[in-house]
Amino acid sequence: MSSDIEIPHVVEPHPVTGLSNAKLGIWLFLSSEVMLFGAFFSSLILLRIGATNWPHGPAVLNVPLAFFNTLFLILSSVTVLQAWMSLQAGNKKQSQTYLWVTIGLATLFIVLKSFEYSTKFSHGIYPGTNTFYAIYFTMTGLHALHVIGGIVVFAYFALFGHKMHETEPERYAGRIEVSGLYWHFVDLVWIFLFPTLYLL
């Protein structure tokens, strides 16, 4: 950052909270995300218990694709942690490798998701088809947008943001840590989306 204004407590903990501002900020953001996805889960329950007929997930959705997507997200959560841990160990090269693996896995998730959507569209199934598909496309679409958001953030770090490591290594590690927290949340949401939409 070439700015003359120094942002306080980006690395060292704030005396009041005991946390860096970055970490407090990401947790506040994640709390709002809990409410956002919570509203959709609540809607899903409401629609489902109010419906006279609700399809069994495996009969209408592609479970194998969603299963592999679950594995990709879990694995990517581990690799982003390894990217952060590698920085703690002072091994930036390894951290970069793990970051690229994370981006690769997240991209695979989006590729499989686009296969899933395109199959639906080719069968004439759209969000307006019925209530089930409306909530399916809304929830998986919103989640996919979060995955794309994660890819953008990680790609920024892998391509440009990593230069900060040369001047402010701790601050850079903090950035990887907080973006990792966001990524685990995206994983966490999928862990609940997968069974509720695809398996029940």
Place this chain on the structure above:
Amino acid sequence: MSEHHSPEEIQKHQKTFWTVGGILFVLTILTVAVAYFHLPLAAAVLVALLVASLKGGLVAGIFMHLIAERKVIYQLLILTIVFFIVLMALPILTEGNSVGRNVQPPARDMYLEGHEGGHGEVHGEDHGGEEAHADEGGSEEESH
């Protein structure tokens, strides 16, 4: 966990993360396997949510290191959980008609104004019928 770690500690953490990742893999396979047992709906929901909660607990506790965090984060999350529970309770209250009954009569009267009676009578409850035939259209699609 933003403090400094010794190389041994880092190695230990790295190992833990891989192990937890492996457990999450196994639990994912278990979730899918259970879905093909065709359990009664209530049991299927219970098992799926139990396994998902266990997986979620591992991600939040270990990956997001909530097992050892600062007090402020716990306080923030407790507040979030309280509101989250309210959100989740809304469908139950609605199903129990304690929410819907209070708001529906005036809304229905307004809706019916200028219409012939009956059409919008159960405006908030008839969506299930609409999807009943639409669902069947999608059920045979996509087997691969």
